[in-house]
Amino acid sequence: MGQPRGSLPSGLLLTHSFELVRPRYTSALVPYNLRCMVKPHSPAQHAELLREEIRHHExxxxxxxxxxxxDAEFDRLMNELKAIEREHPELMTPDSPTQRVGGKPREGFVKVPHSTQMLSLDNxxxxxELRDWTRRVTELAGGQELEYECEYKLDGLSMAxxxxxxxxxxxxxxxxxxxDGLVGEEVTANLRTIRSIPLTVGRQRLNEAGLEPPFEVRGEVLMPTKSFVAMNEQREEEGLSLFANPRNxxxxxxxxxxxxxxxxxxxxxxxxxLLQDGRMARATQWEALEKLSVAGFKVNPNRIVTASFExxxxxxxxxxxxxxTLPYEIDGVVVKVNSTALWQxxxxxxxxxxxxxxxxxxxRAGVTQVENIFVSVGRTGKLTPAAALRPVFIGGTTVSRATLHNQDEIERLGLRIGDWVMVERGGDVIPKVTQVVNEGEHKRPSDARVFEMPKTCPECGGHIVRAEGxxxxxxxxVNCPAKLRESLLHFASRNVMNIEGMGEALVDQLLSRGLVHNIADLYSLTEKDLLQLERIGKKSAQNVLTEIETSKKxxxxxVIFGLGIRMVGERTAEFLAEHFGSMQKLMEASEEELLEVNEVGPRIAASIREFFAEEKNRQLLRRLSDAGLTFTGEAKVRGTQLAGMTFVLTGTLPTYSREDAKxxxxDAxxxxxxxxSKKTSYVVAGEDAGSxxxxxxxxxxxxISEAELLAMLAG
Ligand SMILES: [Zn+2]
Incomplete structure (x- = not known):
């Protein structure tokens, strides 16, 4: 004893792709690539072969x-299986890889007791302190030399x-x-969507792992840092509150x-x-982890067993x-006595x-000074303030910049330019200012200044708005250079103006050559302009021009949707067009008039008014109108039976889908x-209506019931 099994993680190695423990799983059906050569005899057999193959690749x-x-090959297998299951619904099994996301939204979770308490650990x-602990357990175990199993402490949520x-x-x-460790909530349908959780464990794997169901696997659900960053970016764009860390x-x-x-x-x-009947199923923790891996579960490869404290x-x-360097957050190391017999x-x-x-x-935090606050404009036009910091060394990296998210956050922190602040970072998450420090040697300097959001855009001088709430x-x-690329791509996209061929490659070339400075410029492009670009021949230039011409109809x-007015999506644009019947009327609409439109609330109304108040946008509209785009439509008269009433639909209605009922x-x-809410006029309840x-x-x-709703509609 003394030599660790496995080996130490090293900063030089990419620990996540570096496996200390190679799973020993070998399938009897290993040559999956040959599988496609086996001609299935029936759809049932075909589906089963595909499922097995997909499970293997998952x-x-x-x-x-x-x-x-x-990924493309994987998608192809998945689509093939979906097609068979569509054609032969009787072949669908609840554990088919196509059924990870299934079931209806729920109204709540059921509380379920655990087989044995889910423990929390001392720190x-x-x-x-760590050495004291090893001494204590050695003593309690009667002085024998103990083996310790060490593994990452993943910063996620424990699940059974x-x-x-x-x-x-x-x-x-x-x-x-x-x-609370004794009783948890059942979240099966949600966990099924996690692709590293096997929905089934086949006989062969069970045999190889020496495992017999029923059994229980406990572990940690976590969000990889990359997914976390992407999700927060999207939430930020949508104006939603951000999650503080991947665990939350x-x-x-x-x-x-x-x-x-x-x-x-x-x-x-x-x-x-790995538990059976609520007890550890193997003689050592190390063995339990190996068996889990053999059975097809994801086990963190970074672990050792050793008897040496060093x-x-x-x-x-x-x-x-x-x-x-890890793709997920950890906050420590868990050390367990390896022998599970000793646990008792x-x-x-x-x-x-x-x-x-x-x-x-x-x-991983440090204190430093905020030298300045600057504002950048994102591709959606969103302004983001960031702190320029006096460089500080935190957790192995020099940090000189931290995000401040928005004005509210700066106010919440009570931050002034010149303040000393606590900066925290985790993984490759952008460092953030967590609090202002104002004590001892870190006193607020006398020349500290209050930051104010600029009134005009630092990129284009356009108006800056912040909607209430x-x-x-x-x-x-719309034509702000910071967001022009996005504006153009949105405008040209299929469900907007449907200008085929006007994708990223073309838009980027048009912008870099200075051929387009705003949306309206698209309508003055000539064949000569397009022929200057790379990979555009006479024929494709003609095609693009034809597409642009066709879009006018x-x-x-x-057109309203294409303007990219904030919070005006496809559906709202439809309602606006129907209600006003012309761009002119929409431009002149008062707040009251806008609020009469279906799905338009005070925030959307404000956003529309701000949009048309911007002179740069009005100029753009004049040019689009001159170019011959459609600026009038037919005002559609909606029924008035239900005017002024607000409905909420819940449960399954007997005849109509929720979408149809909506x-x-x-229409009425x-x-x-x-x-x-209190403003709701009626709740239309069907079967299984809940909260x-x-x-x-x-x-x-x-x-009311669906029948009562239909009676109201009938007048
Ligand atoms: Zn701008």
Whole structure:
């Protein structure tokens, strides 16, 4: 003993792609690439072969991080299976890889007790504390030399997955959140969307792992840093509040009521406990992890077993160094006594086990001074303030810039230019200012200044607006250079002006050659202009010009949608076109008039008014009108039976889909809202109506049936 099994992570190696433990799984059907040569005898056999193949590739991609085929090839297999299942619905199985995202949104979660308590661990913060712990457990174990299993402390959410016997072997039956450790919430449908969680474990894998269902796998759901950053960027663009860290984001994603949303968050799952009848199923923790891996579960490869404290401590240090190179967040190292037989003997203190401890890394934060605050304009026109910092060394990197998100955040922090601040960073998440420090040597200087958002766009001088109730400020000029590329791509896209051929490649060339400075310039492009560009011949130039010409005939609602007015989507543009019947009337509409339009509330009305108030935008409209785009349409008269009423639909209606019912209500002049409030006129409830019905009852909102709605529509 003494030599660790596995080896230490090193900063030189990409730890996530570097596997200490190679899974020993070998399928009897290994040559998957030959599988396509087997001619299936029946659709049923074909579907089964495809499912097995897809499961194999899901395992390679999501569990082993070692794909054998390209994404496109994977999609092709998936589409093939979907097609068979569509044609032969009787062949569909609940555990088919096509069924990861299924089921209807739920109205709430059910509480479920855990088989045995999900434990929390005691923490150690220094080498001394960790050493004391090893001494203590050695003593309690009767002085024998102990082996320790060390693994990353993943910064996610603990989950319990229950697998039950099934025809094919074992089936994922239930997933439960940690909750208070004794009782959690069942979130099975959401966990099914996580591709590294096997929906089934086949007989062969069970045999190789020496595992018999039922069994329970505990582990950590986490959001990879990359998904987290992408999600926050999108939320920021949509003006939604940001998640503070990947763990909060993962928690939100696991607890949303709609599995579809969980699926979009791209979560991952790492296993670290294997239980049978609520007890550890193997003699050592190390063996349990190996078996989990053999059974097809994702197990973090960065782990060691050692009896030497020196090696244990080296692992801790190497892990802390490697922390920044990992694709997910960790906040320490978990050390467990390897022998699970000893776990019983060592027992618990309060609610934490004596046989394990979490060594926590120090927070990665530092104090520095804000030298300035500058503002950048994003591709949607959003203004983002950022702090220019006096460079400071934090967690292995020099940080000289931190995001401040928006004006509200600066006010929340009470930040002035010149202040000393606490800056935190994690993974490759952009560093952020977490608080103003104003004490000791870090006192606020006398010349500290209050920051103000600029009144005009730093890129184009256009007006900056910040709608009421919103945190973000935007440049309203459609032709602002910071957002022109996006504006053009949106304008030309298929469901807007449908100018085929006007994709990123062409738009980028038009911009870099200075041929287009705003949307209207598209309509004065000539063949000669286009022929200057790369990869454009006479024929394709003609095609593009024809497409541009044809777009002039598209109806008014497309033009309105194409302007990219904030919060005016496809549907709202349709309502506006129908209601006003001309661009001129829309431009002149007062707030009251705008509020009469279906789905237009005070925020959208304000956004429309701000848009048309910008002189640069009015100039653009004049040019588009001169170019001959459609500026008039037919004002459609909607029914008035339901005018002024707001409806909320819940549950399954007996005959109409929610979408159809919504359309009927809107055609009759009513509005449909997603949530019940005092302003709701009626809640239309169908089968299995849940919390919305309760809310209606508690607010005293009248609840009606589909039949009653139809009677109202009939007049
Ligand atoms: Zn601008």
């Amino acid at each position: 395992h390679c991609y999501f569990v082993l991080d070692a794909p054998e085929i390209t 150690a913060y220094s080498e001394g 997955l229950h697998y039950e016997p099934a025809d094919e072997g074992a089936r994922f039956a239930r997933g439960i959140t940690r909750g 984001a993962a928690a939100g994603a696991v607890r949303v009521l709609e599995p579809k949303i969980t699926a979009k968050r791209k979560l991952d799952f790492y296993s670290y406990f 090696e244990l401590w080296n692992f801790v240090n190497a892990t802390e160094t490697a922390r920044d 003997r060592l027992g618990f203190t309060g609610k934490a086990p004596r046989w394990a401890i979490a060594y926590k890394f120090a927070a 919103e945190v973000n400020s935007f440049c309203v000029n 598209l109806p008014l609602e497309r 359309k009927m209500i809107e 002049g009513g509005k449909v809202s997603g949530s019940v 919305k019905l309760d809310k209606a009852n508690s607010l005293g909102v009248k609840v």
